[in-house]
C-alpha cells in the first residue's frame with residue numbers, strides 16, 4: 754500500500770512538472786516577425802542616428818570610418834560601403850559579424866536585425882545621401 758502511494762506521488766509530481774513545459778513562451782523569431790524597413794531609407798533620418806553613442810565612442814575621427822554626423826556619409830562611401838552591394842560592403846558585413854571583417858560594435862555584441870536590415874536596405878537602395 755505504501756508503495757502504491759509513493760508511485761502515485763511520483764506520478765503526480767511528474768504531471769505537475771510537465772505542466773510547466775507548456776507555460777514557456779515561444780522564442781522571438783525574426784522570421785515570424787520580420788523587421789520593418791521603409792520603402793525609401795533615408796540616410797539622415799534612419800541611418801545616421803544609428804551611429805550615435807556606441808559607434809561614435811570609438812569612430813570619432815581617430816579610427817576609420819569617422820562616424821561623427823558631419824563626416825559619416827563621406828567616410829562610409831570612402832571604402833566601407835559599395836553602393837547597391839550590401840554583401841560587398843564592410844560596413845554591413847561587420848554589423849552582421851561576417852567572417853573576414855572586424856565584428857562591430859564588439860565581438861560579443863551584435864545588433865538586432867531591425868538595425869542591420871535598415872543598413873542593408875539603405876546600401877542596396879544605392880547608399881544615397883538622402
Ligand code: HEC
Nearest residue numbers: 807808810811816817818833843844847853854855857858
Ligand atoms: C570599442 C571600439 C569600437 C566600437 C564601439 C566600434 N568600432 Fe568599428 N572599429 C574599431 C576599430 C579599432 C576598427 C579598426 C580595426 C579593426 O578592424 O578592428 C574598426 C573598424 C570598423 C569598420 C571596418 C571593418 C573592416 O573590417 O573593414 C567598420 C565598418 C566599423 N568599424 C564600423 C563600426 C560601427 C558601425 C560601429 C557601431 C555599431 C562600430 N564600428 C563600433 C573600433 C570600434
